[in-house]
Amino acid sequence: MKKAILILFIFTLWLLLTWNASWQSLVAGGVTALMVGLIFGNLAVTAPMKVIQPQRWFWLLLYIPIFIWEMAKANFDVAYRVLHPKMPIHPGIVKVKTRLKSPLGIAFLANSITLTPGTFTIDLKDEYLYIHCINVRHQKLDEATKDIVSRFEKLLIKIFD
Amino acid sequence: MNIYFIILVACCFACLIRAWIGKSIPDRMVAIDIMGTLAVGMTALLAVITERNFLIDVALAWIFLSFIGTLALAKYLVHKTLDE
Amino acid sequence: MAWNEWIGFIIIGFGVAFDALGCLGLLRFPDIYNRLQGATKCVTFGTCGILFGIFVMNGFTGFGIKALVAIPFVLLTSPVGAHALARGAHIFGVPLWEKSVVDHYKQDRKDKPRL
DSSP, X not given: OXXXXXHXXXXXXXXXXXXXXXXXXXXXXXXXXXXXXXXXXXXXXXXXXXXXXXXXXXXXXXXXXXXXXXXXXXXXXXXXXXXXXXXXXXXXXXXXXXXXXXXXXXXXHHHHHHTSTTEEEEEEETTEEEEEESBOOOOSHHHHHHHHTHHHHHHHHXXXX | OHHHHHHHHHHHHHHHHHHHHOSSHHXXXXXXXXXXXXXXXXXXXHHHHHTOTTHHHHHXXXXXXXXXHHHHHHHHHHHSSSOO | OOHHHHHHHHHHHHHHHHHHHHHXXXXXXXXXXXXHHHHHHHHHHHHHHXXXXXXXXXXXXXXXXXXHHHHHHHHHHHHHHHHHHHHHHHHHTOOOOTTOOOBHHHHHHHHSOOO
């Protein structure tokens, strides 16, 4: 099960990267994917039952446009702050709490926070994330959590937990 | 297309200025990290300008090389040595 | 030029513009955390814009698909490198800008022994 998922993933990546359906290319990619999948399958895939549930993939597809929209907003925000002659920034590091359990989910949350407006993940300790804000609005734990994390957490819980 | 490439080279010079004036060691490392990501875009653009398609493979490999380099630099910052 | 080449040309233009803004931020912002913040966001978005523009220009050929596959790799690796650098800089002892408001990380890190 775990090995089959990894083999399928690597073979799809091979097909995309070569974009070539001749039988030699298919055989070379298939043999490579089989070897890598058999060796590293148990290490790389930790939760095989989550991968084959279709509703998780549906929420992931829904997450992508939201993420791209937030990222575009982030860039216009930074552009405004860079081009403004006085640089309106009030930086600081705040602490927020996350409800996500799976390591992959927390990694996605940290990356999403980094690429969205005014926030940047610095470190992770247990279930607390330390976030550098370019413009601190809330210093308390609960308010900062509601302001920064909850946008993504609702969807990421459905995808990864 | 050529004007885009010239702008990206100017961006690399901005990173070099930051690496030169620096003030602290991590500042210089940030400049090198940003330059790595810029180089990916430059290589991809070069593939379009010169119509040599293999350069996009170089860009794809460069993403991972600059990532590993950044992690090694960050490890140096934490432990003050490159052993382990 | 065909219409898809014009659209790709414009998207690459947006990407290059955000790259330039990110590098301007790298020069202008006052401390290392703000610089990482602005530069990582803008340069990641700009590079993704360049790669997506190349995909639009070339369509579903081997070249275009490779550019499209490179986008998730950039999105996954670039922020992780930035987290590592920011954490390393904080442990190394780089202070925040003097007008910074709050630093919970420093308060929490003083309790425990140095890593």
